[in-house]
Amino acid sequence: MSDSHHAPSFDGLSSLISFAGFSVPARARFVAQFVGSTLFSSVTVGLVAGQTGALLSCGPLIPFIAGSWIGYTWGCVGFWRRARLKALTCARRYPRVLAHGLLIELDVEVPKNLRRAPGESNKEAKVGEKKDVSLEEWILAGGIGRLSYAMLAAQGCDEDTAEMQKGERQKLIDRYSQKD
Numbered sequence: 001m002s003d004s005h006h007a008p009s010f011d012g013l014s015s016l017i018s019f020a021g022f023s024v025p026a027r028a029r030f031v032a033q034f035v036g037s038t039l040f041s042s043v044t045v046g047l048v049a050g051q052t053g054a055l056l057s058c059g060p061l062i063p064f065i066a067g068s069w070i071g072y073t074w075g076c077v078g079f080w081r082r083a084r085l086k087a088l089t090c091a092r093r094y095p096r097v098l099a100h101g102l103l104i105e106l107d108v109e110v111p112k113n114l115r116r117a118p119g120e121s122n123k124e125a126k127v128g129e130k131k132d133v134s135l136e137e138w139i140l141a142g143g144i145g146r147l148s149y150a151m152l153a154a155q156g157c158d159e160d161t162a163e164m165q166k167g168e169r170q171k172l173i174d175r176y177s178q179k180d
Helices: 008-019 026-055 061-093 095-106 135-141 143-179
Strands: none
Touching (some): 026 061, 026 143, 061 135, 061 143, 095 135, 095 143, 135 143
């Protein structure tokens, strides 16, 4: 997976929508990506299974239905894994941005005693509180509910993290330019 957290198949669609002047909310893009991803995998696996069934004596209908079901399940699991990876990567690399997104978009308050970034010490922790917990660890400790909220918040942080990554890349390019 590249440094960018975007699904490559939807970058062109997002560019087209922004070029047209429309603004699509992050959650709507998330739902559209889910529907597109699962629809594509369901139909593709279903058609392959149906064609295979047509060549066999069982006929195409039952293999198509079974293949579509397997394809849909495969698409759901794959989408969940990508969204989970995106949320946890955002929590690891940009914990303040994700914590802000959780609070503003979903009204989920992140405890102040969390370490905000890797290697950063926690100066705000009170006596007796665990000091070395990262946002990523806090999300994973909260089960599927906290992880789901983090996935949704990561969608809203997508443009901001992409902008920061472009800034980081530009700094690297500037350093190479200065060496010459």
